[in-house]
Amino acid sequence: MVTLLALAAPAAAADSGKSLYAANCSTCHGSIGEGNGMRGPTLRNVGARAADFYLRTGYMPLEDPGRQPTRSRVLFSEQDVRRLVAYVGSLGHGPVIPHPQPSRGTVSVGQKLFADHCAGCHQIVGEGGYVTGARVPPLEDATDRQVAEAVRIGPYLMPRFSKTQLTDRDLNSLIAYIDYAKHPDDAGGWALGHLGPWPEGMVTWFLAAAALVGLCVVIGKRLPS
Amino acid sequence: MIRGIVRFVDERTGGSPFLKKALRYVFPDHWSFLLGEVALYVFMLLVATGVYLTFFFDDSRSQTVYHGSYAPLHGASMSRAYESVVHLSLDVRAGLLMRQTHHWAADVFVAAIVLHLLRVLFTGAFRKPRDLTYVVGATMLVLALLEGYLGYSMVDDLLSGMGLAIGYSVALSLPIVGAKFATLLWGGPFPGSDAFWPRMYIAHVLIIPILIAVLLSVHLLLVASRHHTQFQKSERESEQTVVGVPTFPGQAPRSLGLMFGTWGVLFLLGGLAQINPIWLWGPYHVGDSTNGAQPDWYLGWLIGALRLVPSFDIVIGGYTLVPNPFWGGALFPAVVFGLLYLWPWLERKLSGDIAFHNLLERPRENPTRTGALLAIVVWVFLVFMAGSADRVYVFLGLSYSHQIWAYRVAVVVLPVVTFFAIRRVCRELLAGELVREIQRDAKDKAAVT
């Protein structure tokens, strides 16, 4: 009896996932995830991994297929997300949701990997940046799971890194470094967003130079003639 | 006690006549005359903190593996130079304070010089007999830029390493002589020989500081010998008579206050605001780079220029006569500095005014000069802003390529517009003042009758 129910449960989840899909995704991704011309790619074999990533970051749903997906508030409930993920996962044979373990990784190994593979786009401490034609998001809001998913998927314009290039162990270290980079060692004080000379120049002019000019004005008050 | 000291010094140096003159030397009184002094005090702090840093820095590019206290870099291969700075920053008490104060001071040094330069330019203080003083000052600005660039490049972190590659490319791009010049400086193709690091080090800690110190002394001597310029505020000021506050007792506490205040601001910044956290950037390797890398602010105009110039190398008969970085990296600053250096003589030629001047002009009193200067400022500033177009895209969503095109148009159009507009504004302001004066005179006359 329990087994029957257990077997029935995922099917049931997939079923209401199917109706959620039809209401929210089919316009662009096709009625059974086969894609829809210029509006959206196929979802066959993308797996629960992709759906989990795109839905939990709020990248999807995307109103305009020509636009860059951006991290936004997830409008689905947790239950609905699970259902959609289960449904998309059932379309073909795609990868499952990863479960990274950054505590098993080494931050210093991750730093080297991040510098070699990621810093060019994401900036050396994950503050994001620009690549021709798109904005590269910062990583401070990315959860460990989302990072693991994104690395393997390569969402939007990001390249994908499979296990041959970055083993799961490497990925754990990479995520450990990214977690560190969210609150790195700011021994020097106010971190200025970890953006380097750009905000430093603003502090130079709007704080220091302003203070010093103010000092000159206070000191050099005109004498009454 | 004072009597004792003064007589002691005078008997051994003969200095009392000079001291008497110096103590009652008159300083014209305007807050904008203090900007140069700010730069002087910043320079003193740079030297003091800089000496401290030399006790810890290892000017060697040879590679080592890090096993220090900062965990994220364990096992990383890096130069000994980089390692010594990480060690100073994270393991030496007050090391980071000194390093950050030094770096903030470098940024503020150039800012102070620029503010001082703008004051000198917009008030006509560079006119005869102070054109030599002015040229000495302009040279110090160039040296300050070079000194700052060398200083932060010596650390060999990811950001400054990228910056050195760009500097190398600009050197390489000089027509005909570029390859020889760049390989001469670097001791070979980039990243250069092992001797390149000691070269940067010696230039930064010995050669350029001595040059700046000598030029600074000459600059101050010239200012003192010709006396400071002044605004005409009343009937008493004239081309012959300077009115102001004597060194002692009036000016001394003011200057001291400025000195201590400047050092206070810099130490506060050095302790409270993080600058160049090189342990976060990681060491430089030829095959690595990061998004969002920028030079320190005073070189921002050059990265803007390099990004704005459209893609072309000038090639004639298989010889690349002018590689692309030349225009933005070499010609643009050469033109700006050329204008800066030649300004006193350009103005003499174009305005016909070859007289000596001790009195300053308010900016509006010379509409053509103010218009032209502001046009150049706008030109350089626009190029400077273009260097942040990627950040503007990330923050505000304005397309990067559209911004670049907009800047390309703006750098040609806006300076011209600025010149005519500002010149007009100055003339209108002057005309308004004249009208008010006439009205005041008329009222006074009416009151008398």
Place this chain on the structure above:
Amino acid sequence: MSRVKDALVSAVVLLVGRAAPSARPDREPLVEQGSPSPGWEVVVLILLALVAGCAIVFMVLFSFEGLAHQTQYLGLALGAAFVLLAAICIVVANKLIVTEELEEDYPDLEHSAESDDVEQVVVDSGSRFTRGRLVKLAGFGALGTLGLALITPALSLGPAFATQKLKWTPWRRGRRLVDSQGAPLKASDIEAGSFYTAYPEGADRELIGSPIVVVRVPLADLKSRHDWAPQGIVAFSKICTHAGCAISLYRKPTFVPVEPRPALVCPCHYSTFDPADGGKVIFGPAGRALPQLPLAVDAKGYLRAQANFDEPIGPSWWGVRKGKAYTT
């Protein structure tokens, strides 16, 4: 004992007691005199005590080992000390000294008589020369030439006459590609949609000619140099031809119909290169295409270079388009 007590009392009275400073009674004051301001004197004394306090706090904080935020506290203490000193100086300037306004003459614009004398001294000293101009010219010529000789050793700072070294890279025919760990790369390791950094086996990785980027381009999209790209795998120098930064960005479209095509991008000034078309520049200021390394797959499936790059790598200089890159 009472002598010591007397001395102590006198010292305290001298220090703390109030009196006008002893001016020279036999002379007129040279500086304008002003009225006392004892309240502000007390303010200054308090501020001075605070300065000493900040200095002591600095020294105490310094003595701690491993104090969190130590840099911030030290900076606050030292900075506060100096800011307080500045405040003291401003108080003294405005309240405790007389700020006089004096007049002085500007120095003479010129000293024509003395200048004439100087000129005459120089000219008169040359009374024994008959060919003065020629001697002067020869003098400058000789000194100038000697000056040139003295700066000639500067040429040994670098290989200024061997600039063909700029064309040298460690890549040559048969060199295997390895990753940053030193492990050789197989063609099957290179997957579409990803990008790889590789180095020549056994070579110094810190040489500008070493690092390359490797990507797999779908054969249908490959526009040129098919014989350099086995299975569509292409390799380019990682060093941007604009200003020498490492090209560490790769743009890969997920949904090809609406997203921009694959491109290698440099993070410094955003020069963008097309890996499917010989590294051609498609955006940004680079004036020269990215040099391509012709690849081959050996019998065991490892990637090897067929030859050196088609053009010298790195930022351009005047001879960069003359001749190929070389190894020996």
